[in-house]
Amino acid sequence: MRNPLQDQLLKAGLVKKNKVTQVVREQNRKRHGKGSSNAAPEPDAVDAQQLLAERAERDRALAAERNAQARANELKAQVRQIVEMHRVKREGEIDYRFTDGKAIRSVLVSDVLRAQLAKGALVIVRHGDSHELVPRAAAEKIRERDPEAIVLDHGRSDDGSGDASEDDDFYSQFKVPDDLVW
Structure with missing residues (x-):
């Protein structure tokens, strides 16, 4: 299942036989959808x-x-x-x-x-x-x-202020009549 280029590289001694078979296997996996987990997604x-x-x-x-x-x-x-x-x-x-x-x-x-x-x-x-x-x-x-x-x-x-209690203490000495209407 190798292509002619792979055969020529193998005969010339530029690649080893196990490397060629590994490349062929990876190409088959990609072609048939059995891609390896380390393959980069498209x-x-x-x-x-x-x-x-x-x-x-x-x-x-x-x-x-x-x-x-x-x-x-x-x-x-x-x-x-x-x-x-x-x-x-x-x-x-x-x-x-x-x-x-x-x-x-x-x-x-x-x-x-x-x-x-x-x-x-x-x-x-x-x-x-x-x-x-x-x-x-x-x-x-x-x-x-x-x-x-x-x-x-x-x-x-x-x-929520503390100043209100001080003001209340001061003004508590001044009594306001209950019947005062504004």
Whole structure:
């Protein structure tokens, strides 16, 4: 099965017989698809494998992004449902003002609701384009799912600074009347 060139090289003494048979065996393996493990893969096959790997990685990243978006939408829906189930009916004629980001908002409340807001028993949460009052237990459930939805919570201090305690100590000597309305 040797070709004429191999026979000529063998007769001229330029190669040895065992080297020629080894080359013939390797050519047969390549021809019949029984390639050895140390044979170099073809460049087209490497490019195709690389493209498949890149496509699979991109698909995984897109799937992870879709899953994260679906999870965020699910949490927002849960927050909406908690607010709708636990919201306190707002009634009264007192304007209760609070800050939402950089804007000052207000809701109409009664004296009882205003006192509960001041104590921290009620919390103001963002619900779509409006704001709602919810009890503290519902607010904790909302805080677990979306802390950004809580607008005002007097029962929990968001300040992590140590300066607040020094200020509290200083201002504790000045008593403010309970019936003061702003």
